[in-house]
Amino acid sequence: MPRRTPRNALDRLRTPRGLHGFLKTASVCALIAGLLSPLSPAMAAGNGSAEVTAAEAAANDHCGGQCSDILPPGQNGNATLAQILLNQAFGTQPAHAEDQLGPYANLATGYTGLTNDKINTFFNDASFGVQDGQAASTVRPAGRDDVTIVRDKKTGVPHITGTTRYGTEFGAGYAAAQDRLWLMDLFRHVGRGQLTPFAGGAPANQGLEQQFWRSAPYTEDDLEAQIESAAAKAGERGELALADVDAYVAGVNAYIDASDKGRYFPGEYVLTGHKDAITNAGTIEHFKRTDLVALASVIGSLFGAGGGGEVNNALSLLAAQEKYGVAEGTKVWESFRQRNDPEAVLTQQDGSFPYLPTPDDPQGRALPDAGSVEPEPLVYDRTGSAGAAGATDASAEAADTAVTSARRGMSNALVVSGEHTASGHPVAVFGPQTGYFAPQLLMLQEIQGPGISARGASFAGLSMYVELGRGQDYAWSATTSGQDIIDTYAVELCQDDYHYLYRGTCTPMEKVERHNAWKPTVADSTAAGSYTMRVWRTKYGPVESRATVGGKKVAYTTLRSSYLHEADSIIGFQMLNDPDYLNGPERFQGAVQHINYTFNWFYADSEHTAYYNSGDNPVRAGGVDAEFPVWARSAYEWQGWDPADNTARYTGPAAHPQSVDQDYYVSWNNKQAKDYPAASWGNGSVHRGNLLDDRVKKLVAQGGVTRTALVKAMAEAGLADLRAEDVLPDLLKVVESAPVTDPAAKTAVDRLKAWQSASGLRTETSAGSKKYAHADAIRTLDAWWPLLVKAEFEPGLGTDLYTAFTRNLPVDESPSAAHGPTGAHAGSAFQYGWWSYVDKDIRSVLGESVKGPLAHPYCGDGDLAACRDTLVSTLKEAAGRTAAQVYPGDDSCSAGDQWCADSVIHRTLGGIKHGGISWQNRPTYQQVVEFTSHR
Template sequence: MAWIFRWLVRLASGLIFLTVAALVLAYYFASRSLPDYNATSTVAGISAPVEIVRDNANVPHIFGSSDADAYFGLGYAHAQDRLWQMTMLRRTAQGRLSELFGERTLPIDEVLRRFDLYNLSVASVAAQDDRTKAALQAYSAGVNAWLEEVNTGARGRGAPEMWLFSHPVAPWQPADSIAILKLMALQLTSHLENEVLRARTSLLIDNDRLRDILPDDPSQGIAALPEYAQLVPGVPQFTPSTYAARDPLFPVKPRALAGASNAWAANATRSATGATLLANDPHLELTAPSIWYLARMELSSGGVIGGTIPGMPVILTGRSANLGWGITTAYVDDQDILIEEINPDNPNEYRGPDGWEPFRKRDSIVNVKDAPAVTLRLRWTANGPVMPRTQFDLGTITPPGHVTAIAWSALSDRDPSMSAAIAVMYTHNVEDAIAAGENYIAPAQNLVLADRNRIAMKTIGALPARSADHQSQGRYPAFGYLRENRWQGRFPYSDNPEFTDPDGGIIGNTNNKTTDRPFPHHVSFTWGDTQRINRWRRLMQARGVHTRDSFIEAQLDTVSFTARSLLTLMGADLWYTGDAAPIGTPERKRQVALELLSNWNGEMNEHLPEPLIYATWLRIFHDRLIRDELGPLAREFTHADPVFIERVFRDINGASIWCDVIQSAPLETCTDIARQSLDAAILWINEHHGEAIEAVRWGDAHQATHDHPVLGETPMLKWVVNIRQSTSGGDHTMQRARTSGTGLNPFENVHAAGYRGVYDFADPESSVFISATGQSGHPLSRYYDNLGELWRRGEYIPMSLDPDLARAAAVGVTVLRPEE
């Protein structure tokens, strides 16, 4: 027996040794791609030495003798820290993910190939102005200089992920940067999915109830629309969804997680210092690393600093010495679904206004790892690319003998949006910045501006010109062969909403409705916010004048206007009613929950139980309202719309009928459903977070999920690459922290402000900013999550253009020297 024991010990020791050796070897190879920030390199593509000074937060401050050299330095820094992220964004836009990930990502590649974003980007290079062409070329040269160093200097393939998904990395091209901007346009729009959902829902309920569940902004009414079944006859009354759960790599996000942001500015009359202020926090899906990368460049026009997206040579939100700019998603209705009739005698033709027309066609080959290549037959009509029925649930709203084409403003092969974005960086005042936005096409944004004297907001991006006779006003899919349903170009830039130096001294946007103009000169029927705007107004008007700190306070505000308004309706007939109940009974638990909520001010603080009680109650109440009417389609409504809930409780146009359960004999009231939902909410909380409802924490359920898009679900590795944090805020707070609304953890924080910045032109050097994770995309870098805890706590780092401050505590200085 002793020899068996000895051999078991030897075997166990050997396994431990091999495991440790494997881990050490893996660490060695992964760590080889960590860049040395204190280095001097000789590179091709610059005219004079370039210096990249990384301050103590690892924000690069780039100094060159020319603008081209500065862009080169930015490309080099982006590639050093985010090479994997950049290549993944490029692959996504190209529709080439399946080369790495196999059949899993084939549906993603198919969507991107059909939109043809990359070829449109290649063609759009010629549409850029000379300055932008030079910037794109220099930036690409900077990226490629780092790629050359990786290839020749044993830099561990540039990123640890590339050991797991080995594939040659092609040199960076100017079109790659334009493609990423177009990819962002795809991520930020949700009108395609909104049209499909509105059409599907209209097949199940009448127009009055449709206005309840998909309400218009209550401050604006619109003319009644025909029901979709009348507009497009022949569609089945209900078809089960074929749209599978989204892959984390899919750039089209669920409609509830479309782009969002806050931005506002105050002029001298509303500033305590007599100078302008500006705050901006764009909201995107949380990932590790964040999509945002903080950087500063010294250009011929002066220094610029702020938030960049790796892959693009532009400060998208930031400031110079004299101008600050911020962005919010404008929710422009920039997509339409056109239903195209196929010629029954010739499937290669579709109906046009003057008869049958041929599809424009091209084959595209998708290479798939460990599987045969797939050939896609791409088709276009005059309205746009044809999408298959299996994508976006289009099969559920397309009649037999028809296909659907997508009209979208971003599908331009002469798109100078990059030139417009770069031009804004060179301007010094509000007027010139607004003029610079004229050539911007997509993604449509509200550009919020502040120079040293003035403030303004301008919607930039193409507003499609629709006919006043459009069948559905762009809200439903409509027949593409009718001239009135086809786009008639774009409205002039001067027609885009613009607000300059308002009398009240403050201007801003929380994705709320920006104009009351009627169709077709409207901006959209669907807006991203009806709630945060109420809290923002209160915060702005509560002070006669503002400071940098009051703007920070507003960015971090976690009081939910929605909770405060809806709880008075949901609990109206439940507060302090009923007899005293024994401890542990459902009635007693309900009374305890109501007691907590009755004394709550609506603050969605991570340490409180009330936000979890409220959010769970609202979620279950909403589901019980719609489940019997909508059936399986109810799962598409992942988040309760506060306007819908209010319509139900106030019985606007008979909306309280939603509270009656169709399948039951009794007539249920909203009070009945509210009480039942609260009991179910308490039960859910007890099962998932413990019996003591007074001791539960919102932050335990509301964790920010900064997950690695590729490795985030990989056993073992996910503990290294994912970043999880307990967070405050909620769906409708100024510190927006949108919940997932699905799965086992429906309250996870998945969509929030990955960047925050506040710019003070009384003392520009006191301006501050932060990003959600860290500057590096390398999980072994100490800068992978160095900013994450500051972001979670609501702290910021200095946003200074002073080179001496950057050098004072620099973590490294990289010097790039030109080849002799």
């Protein structure tokens, strides 16, 4: 197995040298003090033996015991220094740190024998309250008498019950800090671009702060203004939201004080030099309102901001026009872009929701001159020179963090109306994918108090409300929709490189900087250092790159509708938690209309289902094509745009894809509705959304759908190889259009057909075997896909255009396709790839009907025999690749270990490490719900 190189301060603890180094540094007294002094947080906070059943909450529970959920690896994301050391030395886990990982993992092999009474073998009971005899601890935080936090024995999930609104939110903040204080602290620094002074200067830490701060380079005044603005626009609800935030922050700070006094704070504070293990010297900074906005900017950037990429689009369009000429090149580009592909799977099945139609005569385009685009430097050294030593490596390391896997997303939803279920009540299996972390970004909780009644998941540090979960008689969830709310403007430079024309006036850019310095930590030997991050801001957003357009010097800026509005969505979440407000699907849609991030929202109660696509969709100027950069001139600005606070006219609620009581809904980050353009490339005839749609459509046609049937459909889709299910059949038709006489090719074909007949699933031979059934076929397809795509398309497109298109959309995203530092072990797969291009091209070669075909044939230039030669030759080459060549090994896996290459590994953001599990293309947090009654 290759030697592992530590990538950040905490990662270094996992190496023998790192642990040995720490033990040498720490005295025996310090170690003993670390091992003996921490009490459990519940004990130190005054754990009592009384059991609270939350009888009032249970009385309002209309789920009838048929609501379940799961969130791996576990509820507890905090660990003392002693617990971290024991985990690194012996693999022991703190209580409730990993107890949801096993059931989650086991569904991959256990779903085939699933029955309704076995669902909670793989999920947790999500009923309200704690059953008698199942309370593990009862805490009145900070001695308050208006709130109680009860944790159940099985999962340690906090059930927060308050008699006052303030007390309820205080308890929510306290419980969040109990479970995720270190993670919350980490990400408030990420959001401010100040992670390295907090956690050390390792390249991964530099990469994290660089990646996010470029898109949200906020000052403290910006952060404060955002939350005040969000509250001011919402009247009484806004005032209530501010009060909730203040109470929540007070609860977080009460736990910080209690854990500091009791010395059971997270051990990472010692390892990063913020606390002394012996003297307890040092401080953990209190939280404030603006910290929550900084946190929200990270979460919004990850999951709720669709669009962008206009400069890359322009570069590939220019490459297409260079290859084919302007008219034909544009046609070729559009066929690969697939903005509104007629064969794309849809979430909203009926109606048309036109948005951003392709203009016949585009206005205001500002395409760069060939070879002129240069990315804007972000990092400067102490002298002010761009490109400080190590900066490039640090930026690259950002892709090696958990952020990359989270950004890929694999949130999905399966919702069936009561008309087609066995019980007559709707059934839903849904959840968001936020990546796999240790500790997890999301945390579970139940909140019961005046105006709040919900259980579910929330992002750590933003859990004053349940963000995805269930209320008294309804449940809701979301998937990332990614419609286009981001535009790129070409601002003309004047005077020098740091002034630009704004509505005819030469205007200085605003310089925003972060001067970050760090020193070595106990757990990391990275040398002391410093650098400056610098972003130039304009009225049209931060500068991303520079170029010339028709010989004029420009800066390309990026403007998103949620920029300077990270806190606006708080009102929508408040409404989702309010039982007095939310009483049916229409109110649900009304609530999520207040969420300005780009999400698909799904709802189910005992009678109805509903869907709504949220986001502040700016109304573009007439004739503007949002796919490409446009000139920063009044004629091409968003309609009604006010640069002072980045507000504009937005499309009204009726223009957003939505419905109530559709037969069924499926979503896996696919296209939302007819004429609602896909913001990302690759929404064509083959999309992983098809894996859900095909299965749920079949269940609905049969009728009598149950929770078990819907879970099985989700689980099987999560194990399916999209290429094997939806593209391989046609590839084999071409290969077998003449007898396959070559022995190697014939063996490969036979193996692929046998795997295909077994549904093309990537499943173990038996639970825990860590070996795939049909391993050779899987290896062959993993090797074949990139070879066949290149051989199929590059000759016709030419190297330059083929390369440009692969920058818009990667060729492959099998579970191990991103093997290495750019997303291996992320779980998410088959969201981005050339599946539709291959499918449409091969079907055209076979003479089949293709709606929305590519502009030209590519495989064999459209000749079946020539195409077959291409596929057979690449198949033979792929079949000859060894497992070690296809799965080259990394820090976690030996070369040739196929199962391990696919495996899901929780990426450490703290001191605790978890083991890998078999691959599943599945949401992180997931609910299974079927309400039996309604208020």
